[in-house]
Amino acid sequence: MRLSPFRPRAFVLGVLVVAGCSSGSSATVTGVVTLDGSPLAEAEVAFERLERTGKGGEITRTDADGKFAVIPDKQKAGLGPGKYGVFVSKWVDRKTKQAPPAEQIEMAKSAGTVVNVVPARYNNRQGAPVLTVEIKPGKNEPLQLTLTSK
Numbered sequence: 001m002r003l004s005p006f007r008p009r010a011f012v013l014g015v016l017v018v019a020g021c022s023s024g025s026s027a028t029v030t031g032v033v034t035l036d037g038s039p040l041a042e043a044e045v046a047f048e049r050l051e052r053t054g055k056g057g058e059i060t061r062t063d064a065d066g067k068f069a070v071i072p073d074k075q076k077a078g079l080g081p082g083k084y085g086v087f088v089s090k091w092v093d094r095k096t097k098q099a100p101p102a103e104q105i106e107m108a109k110s111a112g113t114v115v116n117v118v119p120a121r122y123n124n125r126q127g128a129p130v131l132t133v134e135i136k137p138g139k140n141e142p143l144q145l146t147l148t149s150k
Contacts, residue, residue, distance in 0.1 A: 026078030027135045029070040031143030032062075033088055035118065039066025040147065042099040043090040043118065048125070050083040050132065057084065061102060081137050085129030088122045088147060091115070122147055 029047070033040040041064045048057045056077050062068045072078050091105050091114040092098060100108050108114040116123065121130050131145060 026072035028139045030141040032066045033145040035147045046087040047084040086131040089116045089118050
């Protein structure tokens with residue numbers, strides 16, 4: 001029995017279409033973080049899935065205006081649709097009160113030379129998150145994450 005030359009091509013095309021769509025379920029999320037009404041610059045914004053099913057989470061940083069974006073990337077799992085806890089922290093040097101470069105924060109935490117200036121309730125991952133969001137497929141914008149120090 002001889003196979004049609006079109007069947008293998010159709011199979012390969014189907015595999016390519018499915019593989020190409022694997023990152024398509026990731027959502028685009030943009031927003032702004034404020035603390036006491038002012039933009040929170042150079043802060044870390046972490047999204048952690050609350051449900052045990054589906055893909056996981058993402059970490060991003062705010063710019064000078066407190067704005068952030070999570071854009072789908074084929075190299076990362078990204079943010080699939082679902083409910084997420086949002087955790088915000090901003091690490092600054094104990095002496096200068098300036099944020100160190102992002103790539104130096106973990107080392108500075110280990111050395112004890114930085115302090116988190118965001119109230120602990122917004123970055124405590126031991127209990128239920130204070131901030132939660134529902135991520136939907138496609139674009140989710142703009143999220144307004146309003147933090148208060150009191």
